[in-house]
Amino acid sequence: MKTISSVVEGYIKSKPFLQSALAQGIINLTSLSRSIKPEIEEQLGKEVRNGAIVMALKRLSADLEFRATHKILKVLxxxxxxxxxxxxxxxxxxxxxxxxxxxxxxxxxxxxxxxxxxxxxxxxxxxxxxxxxxxxxxxxxxxxxxxxxxxxxxxxxxxxxxxxxxxxxxxxxxxxxxxxxxxxxxxxxxxxxxxxxxxxxxxxxxxxxxxxxxxxxx
Known part of the structure; x- marks a missing residue:
C-alpha cells in the first residue's frame, strides 16, 4: 500500500538536484510541498494535506541517505x-x-x-x-x-x-x-x-x- 512518505520519497529520489538541495537544508519545505502536492495526490489517488507532505520531507531531510554523507565529504x-x-x-x-x-x-x-x-x-x-x-x-x-x-x-x-x-x-x-x-x-x-x-x-x-x-x- 502506498503511503505519503513512500510516494514523497520516490518523487524526491527521481529528482537529483532536488534531493541534494533537500539534503543540504537549502530549500523551503512548505513551498516545496505546495509544488509537489498535485503529483503526490495523483499517485495516491486522494487529497493530501500540505502539512503531511512537509512532515514526510522533514523525515527525508533528516535521513543520512539524503544528506551530503560523511563519507563523501571525507573524500572531498x-x-x-x-x-x-x-x-x-x-x-x-x-x-x-x-x-x-x-x-x-x-x-x-x-x-x-x-x-x-x-x-x-x-x-x-x-x-x-x-x-x-x-x-x-x-x-x-x-x-x-x-x-x-x-x-x-x-x-x-x-x-x-x-x-x-x-x-x-x-x-x-x-x-x-x-x-x-x-x-x-x-x-x-x-x-x-x-x-x-x-x-x-x-x-x-x-x-x-x-x-x-x-x-x-x-
Missing part, C-alpha cells in the same frame, strides 16, 4: 593536487583500422616535447586532447582519418582523488552536480582510478577551478 576534503593546463585543442576522430597506428606515431612526437596529451576511446570514436602547439602535428598524422570535431581554446583541470574514492558512491555525482549548478559546460571528462580530468572552455576555467577547490572546504 582529502582531494590532492589540482593541476590546470591551458591552450588545449580537443579532436574527435571516427574509429578506423589505422587509427591506433596514428596514435602511436603521435605519442612518439609527444614524448620528445613538454606537452599536454590525453586520449579516450569509445565504441565509434576516439578523442585526443593536446596542447595547441601540437595541432599541426596531429592534423598531419591524422590527415587520412575522418575528423568529427575540433574544439580549440580549451583548458583542463586534473584532480587527484584519495584512494577510497573507488569504494564511496556518489563522489563524481557530487562534483559534477556543483559544476552544473555554476553553468559550467564540460567538453570532456577523462578518468583513471584515482584521478580525473575535465576539459572546459578557457572562459570558464577560473569558475570551474574555484568550484573544485571549494569542495575541500565543505
Amino acid at each position: 576534503k582529502n582531494i590532492g593536487e589540482i593541476t590546470v593546463r591551458s591552450s588545449l585543442t580537443d579532436y574527435t576522430f571516427m574509429l578506423s583500422e589505422t587509427i591506433l597506428n596514428k596514435q602511436a606515431k603521435l605519442l612518439q612526437e609527444i614524448n620528445s616535447q613538454d606537452t599536454f596529451y590525453t586520449s579516450s576511446r569509445g565504441v565509434n570514436e576516439t578523442n585526443i586532447v593536446v596542447s595547441n602547439t601540437m595541432n599541426a602535428v596531429v592534423e598531419e598524422i591524422f590527415s587520412s582519418e575522418r575528423m568529427l570535431q575540433k574544439e580549440e581554446n580549451l583548458s583542463s583541470i586534473s584532480v587527484k582523488l584519495p584512494e577510497e574514492n573507488v569504494v564511496v558512491p556518489g563522489i563524481y555525482y557530487f562534483i559534477f552536480q556543483r559544476l552544473a549548478w555554476e553553468g559550467i559546460i564540460l567538453n570532456e571528462v577523462i578518468s583513471t582510478t584515482n584521478e580525473f580530468t575535465i576539459i572546459v572552455g578557457e572562459d570558464q576555467i577560473d569558475k570551474a577551478f574555484k568550484v573544485i577547490k571549494d569542495l575541500k572546504g565543505l
Whole structure:
C-alpha cells in the first residue's frame, strides 16, 4: 500500500538536484510541498494535506541517505593536487583500422616535447586532447582519418582523488552536480582510478577551478 512518505520519497529520489538541495537544508519545505502536492495526490489517488507532505520531507531531510554523507565529504576534503593546463585543442576522430597506428606515431612526437596529451576511446570514436602547439602535428598524422570535431581554446583541470574514492558512491555525482549548478559546460571528462580530468572552455576555467577547490572546504 502506498503511503505519503513512500510516494514523497520516490518523487524526491527521481529528482537529483532536488534531493541534494533537500539534503543540504537549502530549500523551503512548505513551498516545496505546495509544488509537489498535485503529483503526490495523483499517485495516491486522494487529497493530501500540505502539512503531511512537509512532515514526510522533514523525515527525508533528516535521513543520512539524503544528506551530503560523511563519507563523501571525507573524500572531498582529502582531494590532492589540482593541476590546470591551458591552450588545449580537443579532436574527435571516427574509429578506423589505422587509427591506433596514428596514435602511436603521435605519442612518439609527444614524448620528445613538454606537452599536454590525453586520449579516450569509445565504441565509434576516439578523442585526443593536446596542447595547441601540437595541432599541426596531429592534423598531419591524422590527415587520412575522418575528423568529427575540433574544439580549440580549451583548458583542463586534473584532480587527484584519495584512494577510497573507488569504494564511496556518489563522489563524481557530487562534483559534477556543483559544476552544473555554476553553468559550467564540460567538453570532456577523462578518468583513471584515482584521478580525473575535465576539459572546459578557457572562459570558464577560473569558475570551474574555484568550484573544485571549494569542495575541500565543505
